[in-house]
Amino acid sequence: AQSVTQPDIHITVSEGASLELRCNYSYGATPYLFWYVQSPGQGLQLLLKYFSGDTLVQGIKGFEAEFKRSQSSFNLRKPSVHWSDAAEYFCAVGAGGGNKLTFGTGTQLKVEL
């Protein structure tokens, strides 16, 4: 069965600093990987996804993520954080066939001004 681990429950960064959110997955085959963001009181919005090809993927809002098969990781990065990035971030892994998406427990990002 697939699983996702987000080891950091809370992260605080200063506005303008760089950000890296960690995600490790477990899945027997090539995974489909996603990062979602949830702003307070909102649903989830897709930031980026990886299916195959280039292991560095670009997303919306200036985010990027790198797939590292050897480390079973899909870490999310942003070079300069804005106060509006404060939210909860979820990593998710999907199996092929479109019938299951497993989420991590989320990382709450706080941005200090």
Place this chain on the structure above:
Amino acid sequence: EAQVTQNPRYLITVTGKKLTVTCSQNMNHEYMSWYRQDPGLGLRQIYYSMNVEVTDKGDVPEGYKVSRKEKRNFPLILESPSPNQTSLYFCASSFLPNYNEQFFGPGTRLTVL
């Protein structure tokens, strides 16, 4: 506007009183799914549907029912709600196959007393 809608957005009820949370999407998506979100547990899939009249259990289906009589609607039914079903519920939809972006509804906060 392309969207997933859920009703009601907030609901307080009592143990054992049957309730239905509606979910509707206007994007002609084949795939629809229900998740519950609990602190420290992330999102867990309750049920999903690959198309009309095709539904299947997710990770936490106990105490829930669903139906998919029309492509656009995917109601979540709690026949006898219990306090452990107090949670934040999200409906999502997407095209198939291969995990095109899942669009999430705004969420329904349910409290069972």
